[in-house]
Amino acid sequence: MSFDLEKIRRDFPILSTQMNGKPLVFLDSAASSQKPKSVIDTIRKYYEAENANIHRGIYYLSQKATEKYEMTRIKTSRFIGAACAKVVIFTRNTTESINLVAQSWGRTNIHEGDEIVLTELEHHSNLVPWQMLAQEKQAVLKFIPLNQDSTLDLSNLDEIITERVKLVALAQMSNVTGTIHDLSAIIRRAREVGAKVLIDGAQGICHLPTNVQKEDFDFYTFSAHKMLGPTGVGVLYAKEEILDTMPPWMGGGDMISKVWKEKSTYADLPARLEAGTPNISGVIGFGAALEYLESVGMQEIRNHELELLQYALDRLEDFGGLELYGTNDLSKRGGVISFNFPGVHPHDVGSILDEEGIAIRVGHHCAQPFMDFKGIAGTCRASFYLYNTKEDVDSLLVGLKKVKEIFGRVLKR
Amino acid sequence: MSLSDSLYQEVLLDHYQNPRHHGKMEHSDLHQEGVNPLCGDEVELFLKLKGDIISEISFVGKGCSISQASASMLTDSLYGKTISEAKSLLQEFKGMLLEDKAPNFPEEYEDLESMEAVKKIPARIKCATLAWNTLEKAIGK
Numbered sequence: 001m002s003f004d005l006e007k008i009r010r011d012f013p014i015l016s017t018q019m020n021g022k023p024l025v026f027l028d029s030a031a032s033s034q035k036p037k038s039v040i041d042t043i044r045k046y047y048e049a050e051n052a053n054i055h056r057g058i059y060y061l062s063q064k065a066t067e068k069y070e071m072t073r074i075k076t077s078r079f080i081g082a083a084c085a086k087v088v089i090f091t092r093n094t095t096e097s098i099n100l101v102a103q104s105w106g107r108t109n110i111h112e113g114d115e116i117v118l119t120e121l122e123h124h125s126n127l128v129p130w131q132m133l134a135q136e137k138q139a140v141l142k143f144i145p146l147n148q149d150s151t152l153d154l155s156n157l158d159e160i161i162t163e164r165v166k167l168v169a170l171a172q173m174s175n176v177t178g179t180i181h182d183l184s185a186i187i188r189r190a191r192e193v194g195a196k197v198l199i200d201g202a203q204g205i206c207h208l209p210t211n212v213q214k215e216d217f218d219f220y221t222f223s224a225h226k227m228l229g230p231t232g233v234g235v236l237y238a239k240e241e242i243l244d245t246m247p248p249w250m251g252g253g254d255m256i257s258k259v260w261k262e263k264s265t266y267a268d269l270p271a272r273l274e275a276g277t278p279n280i281s282g283v284i285g286f287g288a289a290l291e292y293l294e295s296v297g298m299q300e301i302r303n304h305e306l307e308l309l310q311y312a313l314d315r316l317e318d319f320g321g322l323e324l325y326g327t328n329d330l331s332k333r334g335g336v337i338s339f340n341f342p343g344v345h346p347h348d349v350g351s352i353l354d355e356e357g358i359a360i361r362v363g364h365h366c367a368q369p370f371m372d373f374k375g376i377a378g379t380c381r382a383s384f385y386l387y388n389t390k391e392d393v394d395s396l397l398v399g400l401k402k403v404k405e406i407f408g409r410v411l412k413r
Numbered sequence: 414m415s416l417s418d419s420l421y422q423e424v425l426l427d428h429y430q431n432p433r434h435h436g437k438m439e440h441s442d443l444h445q446e447g448v449n450p451l452c453g454d455e456v457e458l459f460l461k462l463k464g465d466i467i468s469e470i471s472f473v474g475k476g477c478s479i480s481q482a483s484a485s486m487l488t489d490s491l492y493g494k495t496i497s498e499a500k501s502l503l504q505e506f507k508g509m510l511l512e513d514k515a516p517n518f519p520e521e522y523e524d525l526e527s528m529e530a531v532k533k534i535p536a537r538i539k540c541a542t543l544a545w546n547t548l549e550k551a552i553g554k
Contacts, residue, residue: 345477351534363452377453377475410430
């Protein structure tokens with residue numbers, strides 16, 4: 001089908017609202033995407049007509065809710081190209097998925113002197129859990145360095161990923177610069193030394209056609225809220241043989257097989273790693289989000305974002321005086337643009353744009369090591385999704401002109 | 414008023430561009446660092462005391478125009494004042510921004526009054542109060 005931008009925009013009620021008396025220009029989907037009506041309606045319908053707890057009730061509503069919840073698991077496994085549904089574990093978000101791996105697989109498999117390889121472009125979710133694990137186990141963190149254009153410097157990969165490395169964990173796409181990493185070389189090297197690979201797909205899955213089996217990921221983590229779904233739903237995918245060896249990390253209802261006073265046995269996958277009542281409405285709403293993305297097509301979304309990215313980069317270059325971060329090779333970049341006005345703090349830019357109804361993200365984007373690398377306090381980040389238009393980019397440029405007027409004196413320094 | 418309001422702009426940008434009492438101080442009597450972890454704004458305050466009087470004051474920092482201009486206004490306002498005057502000014506300033514109290518500053522502090530505009534941008538109140546929270550820690554020691 002063709003990519004019908006007008007129709008897509010009509011599907012997202014918030015896009016026709018006003019912000020500070022001006023039409024909303026939403027350029028912060030990398031933080032959290034907007035939701036289509038079908039997702040909102042699915043959640044409302046669940047609460048109005050289908051609400052019950054899952055996996056317990058013998059009555060109709062509970063059976064129905066269970067069926068819908070488990071249907072999303074099946075949809076998710078198809079969406080990412082997993083072998084079966086039971087390798088899809090629902091969590092609260094990407095952060096929880098990564099912590100699950102660190103606490104369950106990590107504490108079992110990482111020992112003193114072992115090494116964990118990350119990159120200098122990770123956001124805090126894929127950094128702090130490994131710092132905590134490394135401190136507990138006296139393991140060592142190593143970092144793949146960056147080239148000036150924010151792509152990974154893979155020239156010393158063999159020296160970084162050595163026989164001591166047990167895990168390589170990195171983002172599929174950077175939330176700061178939009179860099180899409182060359183994962184194949186890294187995964188190939190990890191295989192040579194027998195290390196596992198965790199791909200943080202928080203920014204990747206929403207923008208890029210992804211197949212976890214073809215790309216040979218051991219672990220893959222992402223959040224529903226960045227891909228048109230509700231907040232509070234995350235996914236951990238892992239290869240079945242890895243999940244099979246992972247002990248529970250939270251104990252409670254639903255994850256057990258049999259319970260005595262002194263001990264318990266645990267349920268099979270995926271229940272063993274999903275303790276307690278989950279975000280049922282969220283997971284069911286996420287199912288509607290996956291359907292929406294599939295109806296548009298991930299490749300179509302990618303193509304649309306590339307067109308916007310090229311348009312925006314050209315206009316921002318022409319604007320003059322801006323510092324732009326990230327590679328110009330669009331095959332290695334998603335729809336994220338980080339930039340700075342030298343001399344003006346990103347927060348000041350963000351406040352002025354807000355007055356114009358333009359929502360961008362400003363600050364360190366939970367990626368402080370990258371800011372240190374660049375020697376900056378933060379960046380202004382405009383990020384695109386399927387519903388953004390060239391007019392949104394034009395509005396951004398008008399807003400930036402206003403920043404230039406207000407901070408003209410400072411900029412002349 | 415808002416960031417694009419011209420009067421506010423004038424005062425704020427003047428302090429941002431030409432920060433008063435800027436620089437580190439050797440042998441200070443009071444020294445305190447402050448940081449807003451969510452946005453990364455930093456302010457470091459140095460005070461020298463003669464008895465109860467703030468005889469020297471300076472700051473260094475990095476961050477947005479509001480956080481740095483506010484620090485500049487703070488040092489400008491407190492230079493030569495007593496610690497108890499500093500405390501009451503602190504209450505007045507934080508009351509204006511955090512408790513929605515109408516500002517009631519003596520005339521010499523009119524620059525501080527311009528900071529009331531930040532109330533219109535709730536996300537930035539923590540920028541404006543950073544230096545003052547840092548002061549609170551410094552004199553509370």
